[in-house]
Amino acid sequence: MTDDLGHQLRFERVPQRIVCLVPSLTEYLFWLGLAEQIVGITDYCIVPAEQVAAVPKVRGTKNPNREQILALAPDLIIANKEENRERDIVALAAAGLTIYVSEIDSVQQAMASLQTIASMLGRSEQARPLIEAIQAELALAPIRQQRVATAIWRDPWMWVGKATYAADVLACCGASNCLADPAGRYPRLELAEIAALQPDRILLPDEPYTFSQADAEQLQGLAPQINCCDGQLLTWYGPRIPLALQTYRRLLSGIDD
CATH class of the missing domain: 3.40.50.1980 (Nitrogenase molybdenum iron protein domain)
Incomplete structure (x- = not known):
């Protein structure tokens, strides 16, 4: 797989231990039915409320606890270029962890990232209705400028x-x-x-x-x-x-x- 920054990621199997450092993508992972695979999230990952309450928190998006993340032994970290600091991503990668970094500045980029994440985690079919719903909305012309x-x-x-x-x-x-x-x-x-x-x-x-x-x-x-x-x-x-x-x-x- 390749992330949004062009970094190539290699997996021997579908990731089973995920740390997500992006609140909106944490919501997406739960929506995909990956609750059992999510082992760490940030303090700002607040939805779905009942499910995130039981997941270990690794501090904020801008100051994640790297030592705690390492101890969780994730086989995938999901991050975002704007939400997370480059130095944290570089340090975690240097420690041998696999990191998918998204870069989302448009709805089209968001849709592409959602598709890639779903594919990476074996959930392409689960993501299909959402992707189709987004495409349908984008096909509608604005009523007024x-x-x-x-x-x-x-x-x-x-x-x-x-x-x-x-x-x-x-x-x-x-x-x-x-x-x-x-x-x-x-x-x-x-x-x-x-x-x-x-x-x-x-x-x-x-x-x-x-x-x-x-x-x-x-x-x-x-x-x-x-x-x-x-x-x-x-x-x-x-x-x-x-x-x-x-x-x-x-x-x-x-x-x-």
Whole structure:
């Protein structure tokens, strides 16, 4: 197998002990029916709640406990280029562990990674309905196009740049990112700078920063529409992709205004 960074992985058998360092992919592994093979996850792997509660935690995505991971003796670690630090991946690989690193900046890349992971773990047939559902959603044309700015953090204010998975989810649903191209993955822009871009809509997801209606009220006047929205649907790739595309297509169409 080859991961998204071009690293070749060789297996003598289907991996049976998996450590996953990516919350959304942990959800996907459980969805594939691999609960018994998952031996380690991060503190941020929170769904499915009942099942992850019983799995050993190896700290966070940015500071995994390498010694604990080694002690778990995984035959596969699943990581992500953005979620996890390169130095941790390099150190774990140097210790002789096999690591699949995903790089997901679009819905198409997410779909390809989900297919590869399923194939690697002997679950291609289980993944097929999800892949087909994603393809069906992508085949639907957006109802309406509009210019959108999506916040990702505040203090300082940070925004979703164009070269990100979240931006591509929105683009598939009819959003044109109003930030400059290129503007970096998550550029810092003050509210006055966002107002100057004249977005049709500002989105305030509840993850990773928990934006609320109070934040929306503070931004009144910066755009005709300001919406609080589901951050996991926007940023988590896996079994929730079809619902994400349905939800944001509906929101951007103006149906929920």
